[in-house]
Amino acid sequence: MDFSFSEQQQDVQNLARQILTEEVSAERQDVVDQQPDRFDKALWAKLAEAGLLGVSIAEKNGGMGFNFTELCFFIEEAGRTVAPIPVIPVLVSAALPIQQFGSVEQQRRLLQPLASGKTLITTAFMEPMGEDPATPLTQARPQGAGYVVNGVKTAVPLAHLSERVLISAKTDNGVVALMINPRAEGVTLVPLKVTSGEPQSEMRLENVLVATCDVLAGPEQGGELMTWAAQRTIVAYAAMQVGVSDKSMRMTASYTAERQQFGVPIATFQAVGHRAANCFIDVECLKLTAYQAASLLEADVDASTEVEIAKVWAGDVGHRVSFASQHLHGGIGIDKDYPLWRYCLWARHIELTLGSSASTLAKLGEKIAKGEAYVS
Structure with a gap:
């Protein structure tokens, strides 16, 4: 069985990566930071022009008509650049339930202008x-x-x-x-x-x-809708944490390969190498759990346990990788002239959004103890 991602999915990710890498820079982020809204409207418009705001919106409503996994790939790239755009609250938490549960009139009125970048829904x-x-x-x-x-x-x-x-x-x-x-x-x-x-x-x-x-x-349906939306929001944040943590790890690997102590790069020190290797393993595990949950949700099957697992990994991996990145960078990691601080703050933000890892793990433990999870 082939578990690799499809060419279509990779095309969406590559398009998102190209635009976000070209448009998001430390200098531009500094400019956006000074704006009261801290929202890069020009970037949002460019993403709309490329069709990415409508990745998972049906073609009849002005979108591309792709699935949830493709949207998660886009969100992962937004995390990799910590772009100042509201991809999750707008494109996942709001747009997806409107498309799934809304009337034809509501979809037409709300989703078409959203996909074109003319309006926001949060x-x-x-x-x-x-x-x-x-x-x-x-x-x-x-x-x-x-x-x-x-x-x-x-x-x-x-x-x-x-x-x-x-x-x-x-x-x-x-x-x-x-x-x-x-x-x-x-x-x-x-x-x-x-x-x-x-x-x-x-x-x-x-x-x-x-x-x-x-x-x-x-x-008769409101509670179901909100649970449906919350599950996809949690997994989307896990996908964003993949991008945030992966970029933090790679920035750290680059820094330790250049930073020298005792005449050699500190990346050659065994303790540093082990710490970085643990980060790599963490990111790969997070990616596995996030996209497993995303694929199950896309198939519209019960994925409540997998969503909770992805939530725990998103919080713990973001915490561990940001901590290790700061440690291996030394004092430069908190200097705002260096971009790592943005990734550490976003990792923490994701960790505590819609519940902490500890509270989610407690709920998961209760389910396992009651025989409601991992029972054949």
Whole structure:
């Protein structure tokens, strides 16, 4: 059996790598850092022009019509350059559930301008007291064919630039998935400072009216939608962590091959070589677990265990590789004139997004103890 990636998948990755490598530089990142939005709109437009924003959007909605794995390859390359673009909250967390669960009208209205780069749609998965979007504290009560929403969502990427924000809210009959207009009456956005520097907001909702056209799923399907979206988001972050960690490792290998001590490159020291080799093994294991989960999700089979495994590896590998990279670089690793610091911050950001490795490992352990995982 051939487990290698297809030519089509490699073409998507090569195209993404070419554009991102050419367009993302330390100098350009410094310029974007000074912008209040910290969002490279020119790069986003170039990716839209190349069709990459629509990699996994159906052709009828203006996309390429490829699968989730191809999208993960694109996201891996975004991680490899730590490009200041919201690929996961927009293209995975928001676009994929709209395509899977949305009506024809919702897909046409929201996905076509997204694929062309004209608008953004983002997602509010997290709350101050919770990380599982399928069990929200935010409340919604029916009003006519729509809903009135009250609650707080936190760590919402690029909410102030988005056309809609996908949220979940609980009702007396179950969880609903709604598209919130961030400029609607009753919505307050409070800017947050986060580890990665990504522009995020706390979104406070006070009697916000959501019309029928922005109800993505009612109480009979809302919880399923949010779990479906969260699983793909977790795996997408694992794919991004592959790119982040792989680039950190390669930067470290290059540095240790040039940095000399006692007249020889420090890469020739046994302890340094062992540390770097462990990083390589870690990255390869992370890649295996991430793309195993991605392939199962693409096949639309139950992959809850594999998603949790990918989440644990993404957190642990990002932590270990960034720590080793800093150690082997010495003091230069935290100097902002050298790019490693960006990768270390993003590795940490990914590690703690939608739950930590420890909390995920605890849930996985409980499943195994109950016989709900790895039982033939």
